[in-house]
Amino acid sequence: MTGEHLRALRGRRGWSLARLSGQVHYSKSYLSRVENGLRPLTLELAERCDRAMGSGDELARLVHDRLLSEHSDDAAAPPVPDEPLTGNPVPAQLPAVGRMWGREAEVGRARDFLHGHCGPAVIAVDGMGGVGKTTFAVALAGGLAPSWPDGTLFADLGAHGPSGNRAAPQEVASGLLHALGRPPQTVPVEPAERMALVRSMLAQRRVIVVLDDAAGAAQVAPLLPAVGGSLAVVTSRRRLTALSVRHGALRVGLEPLPLDEAVGFLRSALGGRTTPSARAAAAPRAGATAAVPDDTDAALSAVARYCGCLPLAMRIAAEHVIEWGDPFTAALTGQPDTAGARLDVLTVPGENGTAVRSVFAWSYRALPADQARAFRLLALHPGAEMGVEAAAALVGEPAAAAGRLLGELRAANLVVEVRPGRFRMHDLVRDYACECVRADEPREEPEAATARVLAWYAHSAEAVADVLLGRARHRVDTADTPARCVPLRFASLTEALQWCEGERANLKACVEAALTAGSPVAWRLPYALWPFLYLRHHHGDLLSVGTVARKAAEGAGPRAVACAESVLAAARAGLRDHMRADEHYRRAVERFAAADDAVGEITALVAYAMSCVRQGRDAEADARIARAVELSAGAGDTWGTAVALSGVGEVLLALGRPEQAVAPLERAEELHCTHGSLWFQASTWTLIATAHRDMGDHGRAEVCYRTAIDLHERTGMRAGTAHALHQLGICLRAWGRAPQARRALRRALELYASLQDPRERTVRDSLAEAEAEAEAEAEAEAEAGRRG
Template identity: 35%
Template structure:
């Protein structure tokens, strides 16, 4: 689609290019079909005075009363444009520097920015005394704020009028909707801030061009009910010519032709639309357009307009939704994450925030806690929905169902609901426009499920949680991603001790929930037990919470006995069953596992055999018996869904409980022979990789005597040069140590000896033999 808004509507309908405020007040050349809306500068909205009024919907312009103001240099115009697109919201100094200079930031950028700001203040407030505080362009802790009074910016008025039009449409006031749409669209004079360029301006220009053409489509739909169909055909042909891939415009043109008694031309319009879609995109028209074609072909009488426009219905009542779930009463830790989230909100960079992490890590708990902490900043209400992306039912919620729930929260009645998902999405965003609302979208499966639920107007914040990284949401919608990690050890101890009633952060006497005297004098023993429970839970909040529940519901069970119970469990995951699926670690993990592709699921199971602590995609390829080019996307899928964590770039790890789950799955689904062959391939991978790296570091020593050929499908890593070989050994020496132990325990004595020899040779060369190898040398 062409993002330049100048051809978005035919001349004389919705454009006011080149008109001054005085021209607009007289009606100007843009008044559609004899109708005239009051000018928002001079005739309708804002009273005249000394305030500066701004126009960004076209070339940047500013007016004081009826006088056009000179804007100065290109850089000052860009600075003003960026501030206006954040009107009444702070913009950080770093953001402004990036917008003004991009990748060519001068050495004294901060001083130059301050100079531009001083010049801009003097221009905005010519009567302001010397260095007195500015009431228009102010500095705050979060950045610079340009204060624009209500009605002082055409973009703000455009959004208000579009919202007014949509609310009137929902209420059945089609004439009011048409008037408001025309008033909004007549504000446009060309592309946003035409002639200026910066990363933000370029992005916003495209976004607003899309919003404008969407408003034009809605306006045409309303006018089609109100007006002469034949009068609309010429305009729709013009729009289709300039936006040939927008099926909604093609549908409107077909409908206008059919209602004008031109059935054959309507069918020809469909054939033209289909040809264009096939030629440009190689796709057939979507189902709604094809259905409309079939109805026109059958001369469906229901497509003809009603004799009279419907009477206005009552407007939906104004309500303030408050849907946030109950938070955790004794929330523990996460201060670093909360500080980062607060900073993002204070800097006004947030439109959507994505909290992502492995199953059970506490994403929802953090999201709800933060949402309740900041809810006072969103006085118009808070919405919440569990999207069931990873759920025992296996059926994620459709966006249409979530939107319907939100519309119900706004008390929109059934007879006020428009037909179709897209229209209801537009209504939902219209209801959000001009409001400050918080929307929590919990447990999302993918970006496609979330996109229709994001607010379209500033002032609202969406908080999304998902086990998936939702990379598409970050890349396309500009969402801010936050990885929620395991709790630090001290926070994990605090969670366990505070909720279980163990005193003094784990060095406890257990008196809060245990009989008098039973825990006294055992601070050291109970403190060690707390540490053992934290380690056994792998610092995973879900596992810790289940352990807490066990302690609280068994008040006579000492904390040391709970540690012994975990230690003595037949399988590591057995103790982590809280009695229902949401508190059963196996079940929670299974909701992620079953959404993996079959190849990725197999790799995950087999990775349970890896001795740790981490691995590369190359090692995963040999373990799974796959070419590296096939293994890389599978490892990426596991990382994207947080079944693996990427500790450092290119090195991945399994959480201890996920490793136990992978081992259980492999025991159940893979044969014993397949598991042994997998381990054999893995040991061959490390042994032959170590041999190749060792020959580079110590060419005079032949470590290859007795080295058997690697199994088929093993691809050893091949460092080039001494630096790469040394780097490889440094990264892998703990893995080699663990692999040697696993080989000795699993009946691969030759691998154990040769891995130990290769590792010892490197560590001796580095001077670390005694520290690193002694524990396994016996």
């Protein structure tokens, strides 16, 4: 009766079966069987049809009345003896895999995808081992099951597991046919016919099929029907891009949980049985100090971070917390940061297949040899993430080949592309890869790979210093570029600065790694980096790498010590700690002299003299500049000469002799231009402008200041820009161009404020004077107007 009502209602609306199928997301064949009384009209389908055809609750009431009638008949009927079931039950094969925590956004995406979907649907779930793909797929299928009334099927495809036996599509087809009620004697022998029969049976039903742990799209594609209303949820450790391209699948990539969800996950896994105390989880690592948190969430956060927020790792940790309590939590968070330590903890005694290490090993064993080697060597990168060129240096391959290997490892979810061209490993995966290095790499290869990547960063940083300071700059001898290592070259200053900003964390990590490896890169790299770090006001980073450089320079000779002291001096100068800066400058001068490095000594002397100028020690500055000029005359080095001449001009300005400063400054600017250093050109133009201003030539001074400002802005030197603007404001005010002076001073004030530079106070005072002067002039004009 209800089926006939559905056909009649559809006829009154003038709807075809195809149109109704598209609106309610049931196949035409299923709806036809309902209308012909071969399948019951369920309450869920009735409600969908009512909503689609705007019939209120006409069909839903009919189904409701039918169900009440059937219940009444069952209650009145006399009991009958139990008989074995002759029909097949609706399959409900979803396994018990534990509760899913979080993932609301991913579930929402899946539901949104299905809401407007017509025909068969595929959802492809991928992610690294242990991230919870099976749990997500089962939870998703269970939540959607009421809308797929013909059952839920589950098949383990076995791509990654202790047996290593992945299921062939025809084998999976046999299991699905059996679950769908097909008698064994009627199952085709030929694999192609068997898989075609699966597709036919799925097309006639609304079934959810979970295909878990697929090796790739090829393993599941033969089982997916092209028509009907069934849903396939496929999980894999590989990105199943082919399913999206060929079958319109929705890809759902799972990442480790965000920290807040990870804390909730742990709380749920503990189930209130045992919660680690904040004091236990706050136990600092050896040599570290840490404040003790005062809430339980801090303890759970510490455990979650230790586990990398990976669900499998957190489940194992939770069980250990339940068993051993706070002593385990303290031991876990106090583990040394060595590869393997965490993996040793995150195991289940007697169940090797549940250990995090084993789960990763199944993915690793599935890799071809070239990808497995890349996986191992990429773990040796000093920083948290890397670009393709750095990866190429590690694996000793051209960038194109390294990019292909990274793409394959990304497809296997063993590396993550955090943004275009930038890759990282999950911490636990990296721990495992480092174990594989020790187990599977020849003894010399890790050392060679580390040397290649450190050299790549060092030589690339040298190229940045060339752009900033000029091609003829003072440099230290660097080792030859290793074979299969191609450092970067930069076509512009902007490109060089952008690379350094993007790699800043990695460059710092390289300095630490070089110290550990006993490589001279530990002091050479900071010396190449100081111009960038100083220019961009990363003075804390400069101090950090300088400190490491000083440790590395011990026993490496006087030039190494001099370079390290120069880096520390620049850091202290940038931090406005002039007293300590002078100590480092003095030692740098002494060590460069001991190394018979005249250009290095000139550079340190001029920087030392500028520090004296900033502190008002003009006579001392004059003496140091005189020594720099003396050295430059005998060195025959144009870059050293340019640096010395710039210093001469600045000291002469400080001594109040601008007319004598112009000539050496202009000659210095010419040499800096020849060397290609925009930074030094900009600084020298500012000094030339100040000389003209002090001589009363304000017009020439303004032109020079604006040239300096343009060059400083091109280098990104905000402090230099602010200084030139401040001096321009003073010049314009003295020239009687008050409005323009105030504009320049306001821009300088904004820049210094953004840098938290103490010179902000001086500019603020200058601006206050200029504005007070303008107000006084305005009041005087107003008073004159009233009198007139």
